Amino acid sequence: MSTSPAPPALNASRFRAAHEADWARLDHLVGRIERRSVRVLDDDDLLALPVLYRSALSSLSVARETSLDRALIAYLEQLCTRAYFQIYGVPGNAWRQVAAFFTRGWPDAVRSLWRETVAAALLTLAGAIAAYLLVAHDPSWFFSIIPDGLAEGRDPSASADALRQVLYHGSAEDALAAFATFLFTHNAQIALFAFALGFAFAVPTALLLVYNGMMLGALTAVYAAKGLAFPFLGWIAIHGTTELFAITLAGAAGFRIGLAIAFPGRVARMDAAVAAGRTAGTAMAGVVLMLLVAGLLEGIGRQTVEVDWQRYAVGAAMLIAWLVYYYLPRGGNARG
C-alpha cells in the first residue's frame, strides 16, 4: 500500500460540483413555498422554478444511472418530490375554488346523483307510509319505532292539548340560537353517517333512510289521530323540506359509493370507488351547508313563525329554491 497525490475524480463528485448551485436554489425556493405560499416568490423566481425543477429531474435520472453516491440520489429524490407536489399537486386559489364550488361543483354533483336521490326519497317515503299505517292501525307500534328520548311525551297517550303545546310553544329548549346550533351539529353528524355507511354496499344507508322515514310517519300518525295532521306537517315543513332533502342527498351520496363498489361496471373497482367518492364528497360538503340552513330554520324560524300557512309557505319556498338551484339548467338564476 503506497500513497499518491492525485484524488480519483469520481463522476458523482464532478456531477455535484456542476449542479449543486441549481439544486440549492430549487431547494430554497421550494422551502419558501412550503413555509408560506407560492405568492412569496417574485417574478424571476417564479420563472426559474419550472426550469430548475426539470433540471433537477434530469439530474436525478442521470445520477441514478451513473452515480453510486446514495446520499446524492436520496437528496435529489426528496428535492424532486417536494418540487413536484408544489408545482403539480397543490390545490388552486382558495377563493376561486369556493366560487367554483357554489356555481358548478355543488349543483353539478347533486344533479348527477339524481337517480340515487329519487331512490333515497322513495325509501324515506316508503318508511313514512309504512310507519303511518302501522301506528294508525295499532298505536303500540309507536313505542317500537320512536326511542323514548326523542318522543318527549309526544306519544299516542298524550292529550291533544299537550301535542299542540309542542307545535306552537317550542320544547324545553327555549334558547333559540343554542338549539339551532345543536340541531345543526346533530343533523350534520347523522348525514355524515348516512354517507359514510354507504361504503358497506349501501345497505346501512338504506336502513337509516327507511328508519328516518318511519320516525316521521309514526309521529304524523300520532298527531293525525288527534286531528292535528295539518299543523304538524306545517311544523315539520318549515325546516323539513331543507333537512329531509339534505339527508336524502347524503343517503344518495352514500348509495353512489356503495353501488360503485358493488357494481363497478367496466372500470376497475378501485377506480369506480374513487370516481364515486369525488362526486359524493362534493355533494356532502353541500349537504352540510343545507343542514346549517335547516338548523337555523328549525331553531329560529319555527319558534318565531307560528302561523300554519306561513310555515308551509317558508317550507315550500325553500324547497323550490333548492330545486331551482340544483336542477335548473345553468345560466338561469342560481342561488347559493
Added chain:
Amino acid sequence: MRAVKPRPIETLRRRFITPEGVDLQLVLGGAGERAAAFMIDATIILVTLIVMSLLLGLLGYKSGAVGDRLDAIVVLWLLGFFVLRNGWFTMFEIGGRGATPGKRLMGLRVVARDGKRLTGGAVIVRNAMREIELFLPLTFIGAQRVEGIGDTFLTIFMLAWTSIFLLFPLFNRDRLRVGDLLAGTWVVHNVRGTLAPDLATATPAERRVFSDAALDLYGVYELQTLEDVLRRANPDTMTTVAASIRRKAGLPDDGDDWGFLTDYYAALCARLERGVMLGRRRQDKYAGGR
C-alpha cells in the same frame, strides 16, 4: 461486511411517474408514523377542546350565566366542537401543505394517487370516512357508559368494528385507510433533506492506493453500506468494518480507521463507477468480478 437484508422501508416504495417521465419513487408513510401523526392531532384537538371548555365555562361563571349570555356561550361551544371534530383534518389538508400538524411533524403529506391536484372533495371524503372508522363506535361505547347500560356484546361488536377499520391499512399494500381508498389519496413521506457532504472529496489529497484484488472484493450494495457506516461515523462499527476489509484484502492495520475507510470508499466507488459507465454494474459481492 456481511450481507444484511434490505430494510423494510423498501417495501413502501412506489413507482410514480411524473409528466416528464421520471420515476420519483415515492415512499409511503408507514402504519406507525400514521398512527403517531393521528395521536398528535388527537392530543392537540383534545387539549384545545378542554381549554376552550374551561375558558367558556369561566366566561359563563363570571357573567352570571343567564339568558342570552349563556345562550351565546353554548352556541360557541357547540360550533367550536363541531369545527374541531370535522374541520381540523379537512382544513389543514386542503391547504398547500396537504398535512395536519401531526402529519407535518412526522414528515408526511396527503397526495392524490394519480398525481393530479388534491381536490377539496377528496379531502372531505377522506375525513368524512373517519366518522365511521373511529367516531361512530367510540360514540356508541361512550353513550353506553354514560347511560350505564353496559351491553357487553354491543361493546365487543363496536370494538371489533373499530379494529377492522383501524387495522385496514395493514392489510393492503399501499397502507390505505378506507377514506384514502375512496378519496383516491395516499399518504407519502415528504421530508426536507439536506445534501450530505461528498465522502470522496472530503478526504485529504494523499490517498492510499489499493490493488485490483483488494477492490474486487465488493459490489455496489457493500459500497453503499460502507457509505452509511462512514456517514454515521460510529467508531466501534468503523473499527469492525475496517478490520474485516483489511483481513479479506490482506492489508496491515495502520491504526487510522477513518482514513483507511474513506480512501477505500473513494477507490472502490471510482472503480465501480467505471464499471457502471461501461455497462457492468456489479450489484453485490456475490456477483462475479471481472
